[in-house]
Structures are given as structure tokens and as C-alpha cells.
Amino acid sequence: MRARVWAATAAVCMLAGGAFGKDVEIGAVFPMSGTNAIYGDVFKSGADLAAEHINADHMLKEPLKILYEDSQALPQPAVVAMTKLVEVKQVPYVLSAFTGVSKAISTLAQRSQTVAVNGGGVGPDLAKLGDYFWNVIPLANLEVRAMVPYLAKHGMKKVALVYVDDPLGQSILDELNANLPKVDGKLVAELSVPTSTQNFSGIAAKVRASGADAVYIASYGAQQIQIAKQLRDNGVKAQLASYSGFSTPDALKLPQAEGLLYTTQAVNYKAGDKVTQRFLADYQKAHDGKKPSAYIVNYYNAVLLFGILAQKLEEAGKPITGANLLAERKATKSFDLVGGTVSFQDNGTLLAPIQVNKIVDGAGQPQETVDIN
């Protein structure tokens, strides 16, 4: 009997663990398991570094703590995780990633007045998820507007598109159709692929036949790597191009992706501002001199943004709630984040310059920065 009482007490203590303490808590719904867990690790490294800096600077009265929940990059586990963060932990701010997950949690965010911040998904439909859903990442439609003039300037006016037929792929198709004529360019092939397809030899043949100067790849995860690999293996010599989804470590290291052009949010690491230099120095110190990817910057910025807003609320004597964070963001015109000073559009999406990068020796090298209006 006594053993049972002890066991029950231990169980209650276990469940109650972490419920005590005065930390300022925010949440993160990231893929921590499954095939997309690699992204969760990448996002987490950026968010953790920002929390470390906020705490080191004592920006907030109490230490900031990020509560991570596993979304498996799927809508239903994400809703369960979000409910826990909102209802049990009562966090005012949640980091989100992946389009399906972001859409799934957006309703809960709206209803509970909790700010959800995306720093990974770039589907343009993410700009329409309500006041409480923010994007600290320029969405894919803006990225195409930077890539097209760059390609044209380098004599690549005939473009073929290989895309997943989803809102992301569709928006890239629309943007290419709208922007190529402006530079006397032409979309010579539009080839849609189902998400599950892994064999692209047929697509490669069509790309070769189209005579394209450049091939734009609009996919994600393992599939985009397969597309780049198989296009090259099947004799496609045209310039490869893509969007920020290609800036994952495994995609950059792919030998066949050498020379591929991709766009990201412009991060001017050479900028002399304190925020960028500190981020870069500390990240490289912790990761053997490795350069951070755009995703790491975005989640660092997402947490830093919370720190800035929460600090202002504390100074004004207001509680840190989702509604107050939203009001404070709307009242603040610009923010000093990694990469420079940025501002938000009315729909809660970051407006930032876009950078065209080239993969050289398995790493992205910035080529040109384009201001998007």
C-alpha cells in the first residue's frame, strides 16, 4: 500500500514538473520526430540562441524559456501541441513551422488571441491567416520577384518550372508568369509533380526538350533534392534555381546542386549592426565556424521580436498577452533584427530585401540583394 502511495506521489510530481517557476514562457510547435525532424533541430538552434541573448541582456524581468512541442510536421499533432501550449502553459506567443501545421494552429491562435509566428513556411497563403498569425519570413512570391531579374540579367530568359501543385508551387507559377514578360523572358515549360513522386527522369527529358536556360525547382524536403539530383544525372545542364526551401544543410551539400541559385531573406552579415554581428559570432562559435542558414536567422528573429515587444510591454506596465503583443507590433514601425532593420506589412508578414545565393562548395554564397516593394 505504502509503495502505491509513493508511486502515486511520484507520478503527480512528475506530471507537475516544470509547472513551477517564474520564467516568461513562449512555445514552439516544431517537428521533433519523423522525417522532418531535421528541420526542427535547425529551427531550434536559432530560437535557443535568441533566448540565450535575451536572458544574457536581462531584456525581460524574468528569464525567457521556450517550451518545445513536437508537431511531427502534421496538422493533428500540431493542434494537440498548440492546445497544450495555449490552454495548459498559457503562453502568449508560439513559434510555428510548416504550412500545414501553421494553418492548423492558426484558428486556435486567433480564437485564443495567441500570437503564432511562422519562420519556415513560405506559401503565400500564410499571409491570410488572421491578425494573430505573423510571418517573420518574406513569402515565396516575393522571392520570385528577386530571382527573375537576376536570371534575366545573366542572360537566362527562358525558364522551365518544376513544381509541386500546391499553394506554394501555384504562387511561384503565377509570379513567374507575371514577372518573366517584364524582363522579356518566357516560361517555356511548367511541369507539375505530385508530392509523393521520386522519379524525375521523364521530367528531365521534358526540361531538356524545352531548351530552357534555367530550371526553377519549387518543391521541398527530400523531393527537391531528388529533383535537382535527377535533373543533373539525366543530362540537364541548364542553370538550376530555387527558393529559400532549398537552404537546408542536406540540400546544400548535394554534389549535383553545386552552382544552384536560390533566394532567401537578405541577411547582410557584413552589416556593422550589433545584433547581426553578435548573432553571427555566437552562432559560429557554437557551430565550428559554420554559417547559419536563413531558417536559423528567421527563428532567431522571431524570438528576438518577442523579446523586444515583451520588453516594451513590461516597461509600460502592461501584461505580456497575445493581444498586447499584437498592439505593440502594430504600433512599432520597424525592428532591428539580424540582417538589418525590417518592418511588417499590414497582414503581419515581414517585408525584407531578398538575396540571391549560389551554392559554392556546399554552402550558399550571396550574389546580389534585391529590394522588394
Add this chain to the structure above:
Amino acid sequence: MEAYLLNLGVLVSIYAILAVTLNFIMGYAGIFSLAHAVFFGVGAYVGAQMAMHVSASLFVTIPAAMVVAALLSLALALPALRVRGEYFVAASLGLQMLAITVFSEWKGATGGIGGLVGIPAVRMFGEDIYRPAAFFPLAAAVAVLVLIVTRLLVHSSFGRSLTAIRDSESAAESFGKNIALIKTISVVVSAALAAVAGVLYANYLSFINVESFTLNTSVLVMAMVIIGGTGTALGPVVGAALLLILPGLLSYLWFLPQTEIGAIQQIIYGLGMAVLMIFRPGGLVGRSAGARKRRKRDALKAAAGQSEARKMEGAK
């Protein structure tokens, strides 16, 4: 905390409906389907479209979803049920693959891969029902209703025909049972009731996309049935509760790093399934291996006794 538990309660209720309806064909008719998520998805998409464009009342969305799922299952069951056992599993797998492609590509109806966002909450008696505290009683009531309907069917003459087919198709046929008709009706009933779960799911999450209706979901529902107890009344409900609450419970164990919980969960599932199949092949609610052996031994003894008696009678 209360809302979190109620939220889990809603999901358990929805998946219990799926598990109970799969158990209806799997446990009683012996039809192993790997396409149950298809009818879940059909229900969700039809329910969502009706809620977005016609009415968010369950009295409109549920009947519409049930009719569409039933018709679809009818069209598919008629040719597919001509094959038996493992061949039907393969056929249902094909259907699952086909449905995923349709869900992903038919943008007008399903929103494509992007899915449908902003599905209105259930509207009943002039109120929007979306908070876990309000939705849980509704979902639980529907789950209980589905459970009652399936129990009534199982205990009817139709249910006895189903079990006869499960135990021996040839024997049932020799007794004049119309195998194809009975199997088709059971699949239609199961699909229509699974669609109810889809409607609730779409209304509750207010967002659906193809990721919720993949083969993984079909396998998960089948695991719920097997773990809980195939051919039992409450087994599927227990299986659904266990498989949905376990991940949530694990996430509360603060000494487990969040990054490892997914892997630990998979290990627990795998080990649990293996141990269960060894010691309780009938599932948690089903008979234990020992009870099965005893029952078999008793039956053999009884048979041996009868044959002994017949021999003695013959000797006389």
C-alpha cells in the same frame, strides 16, 4: 489543463468512431481494410464544403457526408469484395493510394495539398460549438450513438450473418447467405459512419488537408482496433484512447527531452504491439491467450467426450 484534456477527449471520441466502424467490418465480417482513412477524409471534405457553402448545422453536414461516403464505398465495394482475405487488403491499399492522389489534386473540392482553411464551427441551436468544453460532449455523444448503432447491428440477424461469413465464407454460402450483398452492406454502413467522424474532425480543427487522411491514419486506426481488441464492443474505444493519450502523457514527463519523445513513442508502440500479440492476441479487451487456450482445451475435451460417448453407443 481541463481544456487540454477535453481536447484530447474530442480526438479520442473522433478516433473511437473510426475504430468502432473499422471493427464493425474487421472484427465481425473479417474484412481487413487499409482504406478506412479514405472515408474519414471523404466525410471531412464533404462536411467542410457543406459547412462553408450551405450550412454548418450537423443536421445538414452529417447526412450529406454519410450519403457521399456510402455511395463511394458502394461503388468500390462491389468490385473489390469479389476478392477474399489478403487480396482485399491489397485492393483497399490501392484505393487508399488513389484517394490520396484525388485529395491532393482535386483542388476545387479539397483545396489540393494546401487543404481547406477557415471551416466554420458546428452550429447548433444558434450557437457556434468549437471550444473543447462544448465540443467534447457533442463528439462523445456521437461516438456513443455510433457504438450503439453498431452494437444493434452486430446483435441482429445481419450481425450473425457477418460473423458466419468471417468464420467461414464457404459454409455461410452453403447455408444460402448472399455473401456479396452482406459484405457490401457492411462496408457501406462502416464507411457512412466513418464519414461522421470526418465531419466532426473538419468542424473541430477548422482546417483539413490530405496529411490527415493518409495510409498512416488507416494503419493507426487498425492498430487501435487490434490493440483494443478485434471483435469486441469496447476494445476499439480503449485502443483509440490509449494511442491518442500516450503521446500527450509522454510529453508531460519532463525528464524526457522533447526531441526524443517521438522516437520513444515509436519504441513503446512497437514493443507494446509485439508483447500484446504474444500474451494477449485478442487485444486488451479481448480474451487473453490463456483464456483462449483453456476455451480451446474445453472445446476439445467436449468433442472428445462426445466421440467417446458415440463409440460406447456403437459398442452397445
